[in-house]
Amino acid sequence: MLSAIFDFIQNTGFYGMTLSTIIMILVACLLVYLAVVKGFEPLLLVPIAFGMLLTNLPMAGLMAKPVMEIKDNLVTTVQPGGLIYYLFQGNHLGIFPPLIFLGVGAMTDFGPLIANPRSLLLGAAAQFGIFMTFAGAILSGLFTAQEAASIGIIGGADGPTAIFLSSKLSPHLLGPIAVAAYSYMALVPIIQPPIMKFLTTKEERAIKMEQLRNVSKKEKIIFPIIVTIVVSLIVPPAATLVGMLMLGNLFRECGVVGRLEDTAKNALINIITIFLGISVGAKATGEEFLRVETLAILGLGIVAFGVGTAAGILLAKLMNKLTNLDINPLIGSAGVSAVPMAARVSQVVGQKENPSNFLLMHAMGPNVSGVIGSAVSAGVLLSLFG
CATH class of the missing domain: 1.10.287 (Helix Hairpins)
Structure with a gap:
């Protein structure tokens, strides 16, 4: 007994x-x-x-691997793996992040970027945080080039891109990187305003920008096709993410596949978000998470975020000096691709200085260009170290 x-x-x-x-x-x-x-x-x-x-x-x-047996040249499953082990294959095989991008594309209006192509430069500048953090991770001596690339992509403020690149280059760091990326994305309203205020004057934050022009339907339909072709030819490894992003956007803009658009931006993205979130969290075990490297990842991640935010603001200030256009530097902070949260932060900070200031649509240009920029950056790193 x-x-x-x-x-x-x-x-x-x-x-x-x-x-x-x-x-x-x-x-x-x-x-x-x-x-x-x-x-x-x-x-x-x-x-x-x-x-x-x-x-x-x-x-x-729940993350147990299946027990396999080879007998007479046939592989049989003796004991199936855990539920989340099978869900995780969607991340391991690089399936879930592109499907998330498909839904994001279906929800995204690229009109502000098309109306103001200069905002593409601000989105590109914000990617500086990725490459600076990559260099910092290498210099720390704690990480290989592949691991440093996966850590640096946190600065893009794009969770699916961070998961996609980490699953390809350093799957053992997927848990800490995903938690850091999504945690800092959630903290955008706390992290960005102090940096924005430190790098700008009261007068700069109060600058009012001219209303954006109306973008035709033809432009919106052509845009995702052109971007897919150009980006995929320049950086082929980025084709998966950018292609799915632009396909979702074409669903939205073409006006003839309403059911596909609705599925992509509602049912599909919600289902994939559940599977992706659970399986990514399941990689954060004590053995993999409670290490010195994890603390370094968290520290480098917030540096990447801060540098990306600062780079966008500083380039906007420079553009304001070199051109005759009135560019509010606050929209540069939206170059990190936390859509649409970073754009909203630009709007909130700007309205505190000038209640009649409406920066949201202007900030959406750098914001959506940041999504493209982070995918391209991931493609560059994947081509270099994959």
Whole structure:
């Protein structure tokens, strides 16, 4: 009787609890708190946090690999893997992030970028944070070139792109990188305003910009086709992300595939977000997360974010000096591709200085160009180190 009781206790999760699992469960609960109570990117942090919780439950085996057997040259499954192990294959094989981009494209209006092509430069400038952080990660001596590239892409403020590149170059760092990327995306309203105010004067923040011109339907239809061709020819590895982004946008703009547009921006992206979030969170185990390298990733990630924000603002200031146009430098901070949150931050900070100032549509130009820029940057890094 006693042996049966002891066997039962050994088979419970309590018996397998360690200090690292307890810490990771607490971290998961903290992320749930930030998402639910503080409202920090809940659509992403809730599934990521719960995936983190599930994978760190002892004996649950939700990320367990299948047990295979080879007999008579035939491979058979002796024991199937855990549920989240199979969901994670969508990240491992690079399927989920492009499908997220398909939905993002269907929800994105590239009109502000088409109306003001100069904003493409601001989106490009914000990618400077990626390459500066890549260099910093290399110089730290803690990471290989592939790992540094995966860490640097956090500066693009684009979670799916960070997941896509990490799954290709350094899958063992996918958990910490994804958590850092989405956490900093959620903290955009907190991280960016101090940088914006430090780098601009009160007069610059109050600059009013001219209303953007109307963009024709023909321009909006041609734009995703041209971007796909040009980007894919210059940086072929970026074709997967940019192609799906632009296909989703073509669904939106062509006006003849309403059902496909609706599916891409609603049902499909919601389903993939659940699968992606849970499976990414499940990579954040104690063995992989509780390391010095993880702290370095978190530190380098916020540096990447800050440098990208500053680079966009400084280029906007320079453009304002070199041209006769009135460009509010605040829109440069929206070059990081946290759509549309970064653009909203530009609007909020600008209106505090001038209540009649409406910068949202102007900031959306750099914001959506940042999405393209982060995908191109990922393609460049993948071509160099993949």
